Amino acid sequence: MKILIWVLAIFILLVLQAGVLVPLHLGAANLVLVLVVVVFLSGGWDTALMVSLIGGLMLDFLSGNAVGLITMSLLSVLIAAHLMFEAFLTSESGWLIRLTTIAVATWIFGLSLLGFNWLFNLFYLGVAINLKSFLFDQWILSLILNLALTYPVVKYLQLVKFIISKKIARPHEQSIRN
């Protein structure tokens, strides 16, 4: 049930990104990446893993790239964040930590995407990238928009967690009454 709710939540987030941000010329934002980071910082490593897998697969389908390119990049970001927070940082999720993590995550995501694309190109599955345009236009726009949209994504995550807690609490209450 929890997995189904997360699948629906990620689907709706992507519909909002495609239906609202793209017509307003803000399509460079990556809300799935922001969601993965925000979920991870709220203490949900397993949930973040699931979100990166489901969200990454949906983005791979929509982008027309070989399946796995964006998913593997998201997973790389998650693993990097996990190792950094295990080794060096506290996992308190204040706004400064959140925004810094999202900024670093955006950079790592871009680098991972280039790296995995090079790997996929060895098997003729990658895409052609104009490196200059990607680094100086797409990447910087993505960074700015990801930071700007962190607050709405945090609120969206709180809504999803609220729905999950209601759905999981209700069967427990019923079993206790029975």
Next chain:
Amino acid sequence: MRFIYTKTFTRVFTIFVILAVLAIFDARGYLGYAKDGFFRVFGAAEHKVTDATNGVKNIFFTLATIKSLVHENAALSQQVDELSFANARLQSARNENSGLRSALNFKQQSKLNLLPVEVLTADPTGFSQVITLDKGGSSQILLGQPVVAAPGLLIGKITKVYPNSAEVTLITDPAVVVNAEVVDSAARGLVRGEHGLTLSLDLVTQNELIKTGDHVITSALSGDFPRGLLIGVVSAIRSTNTDLFQKAYVTPAADLRNLRFLYIVQ
């Protein structure tokens, strides 16, 4: 405890293996039906949200530009009259051209065979300039077929075909290269996408004269696209006299962010 022996590593490794298997299945085309279903559901939801967003956008745009609408209306009315006159002259020239060609036993220029399609989804990240259409291999759609918007604006070409859907890579993607010609000067070059933001016209020799405002069309030199499809308008020249070739920026003629009804050239 070593990281490679942890549950975390096991889960991550398992996921990478699953992704590798899915990538192989996708490359072999086994995920076609799953993708078809996903595109249709996502596309239906996305269209509704996009229509609502565009409705709100139009309200604010109209309020912001209401003053200039009166002047713009007058200018456009005059332009319509001028274009109607030009159209009539062109129609006459076309008829004359057709007659002369048949008189010289030239092959008659055939009209394009167009298949109407609707856009289901677009890449929301902007990383790749790909859209998905609602028809696929079952409608005789083939790889490499050009895609246009009415009345002859080049959009892209078919790069993947599934049973009931097809993917189109837009001309703003660096992977799509179009042999182009500048209408006024007949200068020839290559148009390539600049990651969804604009197009660049490259490899134009220095002795050719190109200027901002010139229309750029397909030249059909490579055979990928029929001749005469409008690509865009030169918006800026970005080269100096010391460069080997001229380069220019081209603004796409079609609004590639708001695509809905298109045509495949068969």
